Amino acid sequence: MKKSRNTISKTKIISVITDSKTALSHSEIHEILDGFCDRVTIYRVLDRLINEDLVHKIVTIDGVVKYAACHNCSSVEHHHNHIHFSCEQCHTVTCIEEVAPSFKLPKKYKVHNVNFTVSGVCPNCL
Amino acid sequence: MKKSRNTISKTKIISVITDSKTALSHSEIHEILDGFCDRVTIYRVLDRLINEDLVHKIVTIDGVVKYAACHNCSSVEHHHNHIHFSCEQCHTVTCIEEVAPSFKLPKKYKVHNVNFTVSGVCPNCL
DNA sequence: TTACTAATGCAATTCTGTTGCAAAAATATG
DNA sequence: CATATTTTTGCAACAGAATTGCATTAGTAA
Numbered sequence: 001m002k003k004s005r006n007t008i009s010k011t012k013i014i015s016v017i018t019d020s021k022t023a024l025s026h027s028e029i030h031e032i033l034d035g036f037c038d039r040v041t042i043y044r045v046l047d048r049l050i051n052e053d054l055v056h057k058i059v060t061i062d063g064v065v066k067y068a069a070c071h072n073c074s075s076v077e078h079h080h081n082h083i084h085f086s087c088e089q090c091h092t093v094t095c096i097e098e099v100a101p102s103f104k105l106p107k108k109y110k111v112h113n114v115n116f117t118v119s120g121v122c123p124n125c126l
Numbered sequence: 127m128k129k130s131r132n133t134i135s136k137t138k139i140i141s142v143i144t145d146s147k148t149a150l151s152h153s154e155i156h157e158i159l160d161g162f163c164d165r166v167t168i169y170r171v172l173d174r175l176i177n178e179d180l181v182h183k184i185v186t187i188d189g190v191v192k193y194a195a196c197h198n199c200s201s202v203e204h205h206h207n208h209i210h211f212s213c214e215q216c217h218t219v220t221c222i223e224e225v226a227p228s229f230k231l232p233k234k235y236k237v238h239n240v241n242f243t244v245s246g247v248c249p250n251c252l
Numbered sequence: 253t254t255a256c257t258a259a260t261g262c263a264a265t266t267c268t269g270t271t272g273c274a275a276a277a278a279t280a281t282g
Numbered sequence: 283c284a285t286a287t288t289t290t291t292g293c294a295a296c297a298g299a300a301t302t303g304c305a306t307t308a309g310t311a312a
Contacts, residue, residue, distance in 0.1 A: 004289080004290085005277085005278055005279070005288090005289060005290070006278080006279095007277075007278070007289090007290065007291085008277095009290085009291080010290090026268075026269085027267090027268085037291075037292085038291070038292050038293075039268095039269090039292095040269090040270080040271095040291080040292070040293080041290080041291055041292070043268095043269065043270080044290075044291080045290090048290095057187065059185045059186070059187055059189055060185070060241075061183060061185055061239060061241045062185075063185055063189065063191055063299090063300090065189055065268085065269095083229055083231065085231070085235055088238065096231065096232075099229055099230065099231060100229075101227040101228060101229035101242070102227065102228055102229070103209055103225055103226075103227035103228070103242070103244075104225065105209065105211070105222065105225060105244065106222075106249075108249040108252065109211055109244070109246060109247070109248060109249065110246045110247040110252060111244050111245075111246040112214065112245055112246040112247070113187060113244070113245045113246065114242075114243070114244050114245075115186075115187045115241075115242075115243045115244075115245070116227070116229075116240075116241075116242050116243075117240070117241045117242075118229075118231065118235075118237050118239070118240050118241070119237075119238055119239045119240075119241070120235060120236045120237040120238040120239065121235070121236040121238070122235060123232075123234040123235065126234065126236060130258080130259085131257090131258060131259065131308085131309050131310075132309080133258090133259060133260085133308075133309075134308095135259080135260075136259090152299075152300085153298090153299085163260075163261085164260065164261050164262075165261095165299095165300090166260080166261070166262080166300090166301080166302095167259075167260055167261070169299095169300065169301080170259075170260080171259090174259095189268090189269090189299095191299085191300095
């Protein structure tokens with residue numbers, strides 16, 4: 001996979017995502033960037049970042065798409081099989097990196113990707 | 127929670143979902159019903175069915191929302207913590223009821239719901 | 253049968269994400 | 283350093299999914 005170019009938008013978007021404690025939606029990123037670049041650009045940059053494994057995507061049970069930085073990921077190995085916690089009250093999504101669920105599918109299934117989201121109430125809202 | 131009324135639309139939608147081996151999206155249901163009722167009605171009925179725990183909702187990593195009947199669910203206990211398999215090729219979503227992932231969150235999190243989706247290639251497409 | 257309340261259909265709207273294309277920016281080449 | 287090449291961007295238009303308000307219709311309880 002060819003690396004994409006380093007543009008100002010890309011750099012800025014990476015830092016917005018990395019600086020955030022919780023996963024961010026497209027519109028949240030757009031708001032933080034506050035007109036710095038176009039909506040469409042954000043979508044396209046996010047796509048690239050996902051391809052380059054710098055960012056991973058999370059979809060909550062109510063259909064909201066969020067993006068979070070990849071920690072614990074070397075360029076060789078990627079560990080996105082951690083749990084994401086989606087708070088029903090404050091609507092934040094947090095990566096719980098230390099929790100990797102175990103499961104065993106029949107081997108006739110070929111697994112490429114996992115998306116584990118648990119919803120409920122987060123410590124802040126309890 | 128008050129039970130919703132039994133309408134023809136509701137009955138029909140339940141049977142469409144129950145008869146299907148795979149989870150169905152709103153538009154698939156709409157297509158099967160073939161003009162029997164309005165798109166909006168389908169959305170509203172699905173909401174009610176979810177509230178009444180007759181149906182559960184699945185969101186795939188590419189943001190597609192699907193609905194599946196609840197099996198193995200008594201009126202007291204609900205077991206939706208099985209894995210869903212989303213095939214990248216035929217785009218079907220299947221409940222793998224026999225596989226319950228195990229995970230352990232810090233107890234400061236209050237869990238209400240789980241959504242585990244694994245994507246890859248299903249046996250049919252392999 | 254009637255009265256009450258929930259459910260439906262329709263139109264309009266909002267929100268999220270995508271596409272095509274010309275202009276601008278990043279990188280590679282001489 | 284200048285120029286050629288290719289990617290990225292912004293804009294406008296579009297597409298699809300889901301929601302809302304409101305008048306009408308259908309279920310249900312009395």
